[in-house]
Amino acid sequence: MSNLEDRPAELTAECAVTAGIEIMTPRDVPLGGPRAMRVRRTLPQRHRSLIGAWCFVDHYGPDDVADSGGMRVAPHPHTGLQTVSWLFTGEVEHRDSAGHHAMVRPGEVNLMTAGRGISHSEVSTPSTTSLHGAQLWVALPDSDRGTDPTFAHHAPDPVVGAGWEARVFLGSLLGDTSPVPTYTPLLGAELLLEPRTNLGLDVDEAFEHGVLVDTGILGVHGIEGKQHDLAYVPPGRRTLTLTSYDEPVRLLLLGGPPFGEAIVMWWNLVARTHEEVVAWRAEWQAQITDAGLVDGWFGIPVGDELPPIPAPPLPNARLKERH
Template sequence: MSNLEDRPDEVECTATAASDVEIMTPRDVPLGGPRAMRVRRTLPQRHRSLIGAWCFVDHYGPDEVADSGGMKVAPHPHTGLQTVSWLFTGEIEHRDSAGNHAMVRPGEVNLMTAGRGISHSEVSTAATSTLHGAQLWVALPDAHRHTDPGFTHHAPTPVTGTGWEVRVFLGSLLGDTSPVPTYSPLLGAELLLEPGTALTLDVDATYEHGVLVDSGVVGVDGTDAKKDDLAYVPPGRSTLALRTYDAPARLLLLGGPPFGESIVMWWNFVGRSHDEIAGYRTEWQGQITDTGLVEGRFGIPVGDELPPIPAPPLPNARLKERR
C-alpha cells in the first residue's frame, strides 16, 4: 500500500523507553481521490515510531466497496522496507516490478521486500464486496536495506485452544514458527478470542510488542484496549496476558527487539538521510513519463497499466538526518 498523503510527514524514528502498557489511538488518513478509501494509522506517531522493526501500521474496513470504491493503489515505489499485507475480508491483486503477481486473501500473508528499490500496485478485485485488513511495514536494518527486492507468500495453519485461535504469519508463537524470512527478529500473528477468554502467551522478554485491536475490547496486561487502539508493551515481559469480556475480539500481535537504528521515513521511502530520500524521489520522478513508467531503480510492475503515482513535493525544510 502507498502513503498517498499530499504532505506526508517526515519521521525520524528512534526507539524510546516506556514503563507500562501505552494505548495509542489512530488518525484517519484518506488514500486519495474524492471517494477515497480511508485507513486508520496508528504507527508512526510523533512520540513513538517503531515497535521492533515495525514502522508503519494501517488498519482499514470493514468497508463496502460499493460505497468506498475499494482499493485502487497504482504503481508506486518503496525502498528500505518490507510490506506485510494481511486481510480479514476481501481480495487484493498485487503486482510488482520483481515479476510477482499474486492475490492477497484472508488468513494468508504476502510479504514484499523492497530492499534497494521496487514498485508495485494493489487493487481490490471485482469479486470483493467488503474490504477489511491491515497493511504493515517493517524497516530493514542498515546491513540489509540494499538487498534485492523479493516476495513471499504463506498461509499459516491455525493453532487452537479453548476460546482462541491463532495464525502466526511471522516469527514464533505458541509452538508454531512461520517460514517467512525477515532481516531482523519479528513476531506477527492474528488472534481470535471468544467472549470471556483469558490467554497468557509466553513471549520473548527482549521484544517490545504492539497489540492492534480490530474488534472487541481486549485487556492487555491489565490495560484495556478498544477497537482500533494499538497497545504498546515495552520489553522485559516473558509473558503477555490477554483477556476478553462479554464480546469476541480479533487482534494482531506485533513484536520484535528494539530496532536500535534511527531511520528517516518519508512518503514510501525508508532511508538514513535527507539526501538519500531526495535522491530516491528524483529517481522515481525520472521513471514517470506521459506514457507510463520507464526502467530505472524501481522497475515496472508486471502487467500493470495504471498510471504511476507521482511523488509529492519534499518539505521546505531538510529532512532530519540520522543521529
C-alpha cells in the same frame, strides 16, 4: 499499500500510558481521491516511530466497496523496507517490478521485500464486496537494505486452544513458526478470543510488542484498549496477558527487539539520510512520463497499466531521523 498523503508527516495522535503500557489511538487518512478508501494509521506517531522493526501500521475496513470504491493503489515505489499484507475479508491483486503477481487473501500473508528499490500496485478484485485488513511495514537494517527485491507468501494453519485461535504469519508463537524470512527477529500473528477469555502468551522478553485491536475491547495486562487502538508493551515481559470481556476480540500481535537504528521515513521510502530520500524521489519522478511509467531504478510492475503515483513535494525543512 502506498502512503498517499499529499504532505506525509509524523503522526500526531493521543496516547495514554499506564503501568508502562501505552494505548495509542489512530488518525484517519484518505488513500487519495474524492471517493478515497480511508485507513486508520497508528504507527508512526510523534513520540514512537517503531515497535521492533515495525515502522508503519495501517488498519482499514470493513469497507463496503460499492461505497468506497475499494483499493486501487497504482504503481508506486518503496525502498529499505518490507511490506506485510494481511486481510480479514476481501481479495487484493499484487503486481511488482520484480515480476511477482499474487493475490492477497484472508488468513494468508504476502511479504514483499523492497530492498534497494521496487515498485508495485495493489487493486482489490472485482469480486470483492467488503475490504478489511491491515498493511504493515518493516524497516530493513542498514546491513540488508540494499538487498535485491523478493516476495514471499504463506498461509499459516490455525493454532487452537480453549477460547482462542491464532495464525502465526511471522516469527514464532504458541509452538508454531512461520517459514517467511525476515532480516531482524519479528513476531506477527492474528488472534481471535472468544468472550471472557484470559490468554497468557509466552513471549521473548527482549521484544517490545504492539497489540492492534481490530474488534472488541481488549485488556492488555489489565489495561483496556478499545477497537482500533494500538497497545504498546515495552521489553522485559516473558508473558503477555490478553483478556476479552463480553464480546469476541480479533487482534494483531506485532513484536521484535528494539530496532536500534535511526531511520528517515518519508512517503514510501525508508532511508538513513535526507539526501537519500531526495535522490530516490528524483529517480522515481524520472520514471514518470506523459506516456506512463518507463523503466528505471524502481522498475515497472509487470502487467499493470495504471498511471503511476507521482511523489509529493518534499518539505522545505530537512527530514528528521526517527528512532
